[in-house]
Amino acid sequence: MCLKEINKKLEKIAFNKTIPFCYSCYNEAPTGTCKTCHSDDLMRLLPEYGCEYGTDWVIENILEENLETVDITESFEQMIEDCYGETTKVGFLELLTVEVMKDQDPIAWDIAKSEYMDGLEQDNQVITFDNGSNYYWIHDLESFIEDNLEAV
């Protein structure tokens, strides 16, 4: 799935999970037109959360509720262990690779971690909807989309 398709499908899920809502009359308007004032300038109502224009906030809400965000630290440390081994021999000591690296050069460690994240984003493995505060795995999103669009 490309990003455009993911966004389109998430928007569709957001529409399915919300009800058109006329804020002036404070009525639900499931047909897309308010029965009272005949307006079609409608908000989306997400039951138990509230109403607002647009679907971006609905998408954020649905993802937060249903998907785990990427644990950047865990994922980066795992990658390092896969590449360089869980332990490293320094002299006669067998030390934890991740701990040694973090201790010896915390700045290089942080730079490598953020480069790793940028790489994942460029390879379309992770996606953020809030400028990098939270990341989701694309494969998680894809299965979430499949589960939720099939059910409709």
Ligand SMILES: [Zn+2]
């Ligand atoms: Zn109305």
